[in-house]
Amino acid sequence: MSQLSEAICESENALKEKLIQVVQDNGIMDEVTNVVIVEPLELKGEHFATSTVYAQVQFKDTTLKPKNFFVKKFANNPLHRQMIKQMRVMEKESSFFNHFLPLARSFCAKYPG
Numbered sequence: 001m002s003q004l005s006e007a008i009c010e011s012e013n014a015l016k017e018k019l020i021q022v023v024q025d026n027g028i029m030d031e032v033t034n035v036v037i038v039e040p041l042e043l044k045g046e047h048f049a050t051s052t053v054y055a056q057v058q059f060k061d062t063t064l065k066p067k068n069f070f071v072k073k074f075a076n077n078p079l080h081r082q083m084i085k086q087m088r089v090m091e092k093e094s095s096f097f098n099h100f101l102p103l104a105r106s107f108c109a110k111y112p113g
Contacts, residue, residue, distance in 0.1 A: 031060040
């Protein structure tokens with residue numbers, strides 16, 4: 001297996017572990033049977049610095065609906081990943097989603113229509 005292939009596998013396993021942790025941190029303690037990660041065909045190859053994937057966490061208790069996630073992650077290429085971290089691109093983008101977007105939603109909720 002090449003170094004790039006190994007890095008991709010490690011990255012995917014880390015993402016799966018993180019999603020399981022997110023589910024547990026939100027009170028769902030049922031055993032996770034599977035985490036399915038799919039790169040949407042319509043977005044394949046479109047991103048230089050990051051890639052977008054859909055993820056679904058599935059549970060042993062089939063009465064629990066699977067939880068779906070839309071995940072933006074660093075590209076698999078280690079050199080691109082290092083450059084993006086140095087440029088702090090993801091920090092700026094996460095600031096938008098974590099700070100601005102909740103404020104905008106709150107504002108818009110006050111003024112329907």
